[in-house]
Amino acid sequence: MSWRARTSTRSSGGPDVARWTVGERREALVEAALRVMARDGLAAGTTRAVVAEAGMSLASFHYAFVSRDELLAELVRRVVGRELTAATAGMDPAAGLAGCLRAAAGGYLEHLGADPGAEQLMLELTLHAVREPALRAVAREQYRAYTDAAAALLEQAAELTGSSWNRPVGELARLLVTLVDGATTTWLVDHDTEATRRTLEAAVELLVGRYAA
Structure with a gap:
């Protein structure tokens, strides 16, 4: 199941990110970062803003990427x-x-x-x-x-x-x-x-x- 499919299967607490692979987390974070920064500008794309857009925790970001520069x-x-x-x-x-x-x-x-x-x-x-x-x-x-x-x-x-x-x-x-x-x-x-x-x-x-x- 892709991360897109998984994001559509939500419990009351949101997507079950704990079950995602590293690749799925990276995919979701890149797409979230692109949405945030295309909409609000480069400076708006903080790690906190990106994980909020993706419906993920800050810990999930650091599990998938070493740094914001790697994400960029x-x-x-x-x-x-x-x-x-x-x-x-x-x-x-x-x-x-x-x-x-x-x-x-x-x-x-x-x-x-x-x-x-x-x-x-x-x-x-x-x-x-x-x-x-x-x-x-x-x-x-x-x-x-x-x-x-x-x-x-x-x-x-x-x-x-x-x-x-x-x-x-x-x-x-x-x-x-x-x-x-x-x-x-x-x-x-x-x-x-x-x-x-x-x-x-x-x-x-x-x-x-x-x-x-």
Whole structure:
């Protein structure tokens, strides 16, 4: 039984957390942290607020995670994983390399519109890390995850379409992260979806026109 199913089976005292595995506790805490911080901001995501959102005790938190930073790192991986899933879900080999990347851009943009709070949280985490040394390791993990996801997307698009890149995928992944980062931040400010779509399509034209072998 998953933690989601277990949370729906409550006694008068709430979910039977004592029966949960460590993995189920981690899952519930990450989802609770994402809800709290996407809704109320990074600073609101204290361990006490997260366990309250999850319906768990503070002891349960420390049973599942060593620290809040470990929780944040797992949250980052969760958000980036969902971004990659949204981007790659609609890629069609018949559309060619450019078509696959346009579909990826559209999938990401749809995901952004559906869950802007998560992306705003990622931006907030980055900006806080610039001034707060304690968060820099989490921010570095965030951008490693972004770059790994971008590389996976570029490799998958090339493999699906029998294409290749004329520059190292790691370099192109960093370029893609930079472009998408800027487009995302701009969308969070103006919510102009069509303008952002055109920006991402221009990024696709740049990547395919200049770097596809």
